[in-house]
Amino acid sequence: MTMESEAKFLNAAKRALDEAEKNLDPGTVARLRAARREALEQGQRRASRARPAWLLPLGGFATAAIVLSVAALLWFAPANQPANMQANVADIDLLTAHESPEFFADLDFLDWLDHDDNGTTG
Secondary structure (H helix, E strand, O other): OOHHHHHHHHHHHHHHHHHHHHOOOHHHHHHHHHHHHHHHHHHHHHHHOOOOOOHHHHHHHHHHHHHHHHHHHHHOOOOOOOHHHHHHHHHHHHHHOOOOHHHHHOHHHHHHHHEOOOOOEO
16 A cells, blocks of 8 residues: 555545544443543553562663673683684684784784794793
8 A cells, every 4th residue: 555545545534433423322422431431440540550669670680680690601601611612702802902903913923023943932
């Protein structure tokens, strides 16, 4: 349906419902008003039975505990973890470091300069 045909349909439906409303007998109108009033009152009663105030902070604390638990698992992961997990942790260290990326690109070269031909530091 295009926007124009949808707008035409909605206008025609509104006109038909407005016309049908004019032809309702007083008894039906009274029953409809009573049903509407009852629905509104029932909605207000449900709203007044709101959740206890302590549930919202409890949910926040639970979320924080889950986030901290996952962070602790990642931070204090054992050294015998799979190689791909160690690589992911190393990538996180690279991404969060204060040094520029060029510094890490030259680490192998700097390590090579630090060792002499016998493999000792010198």
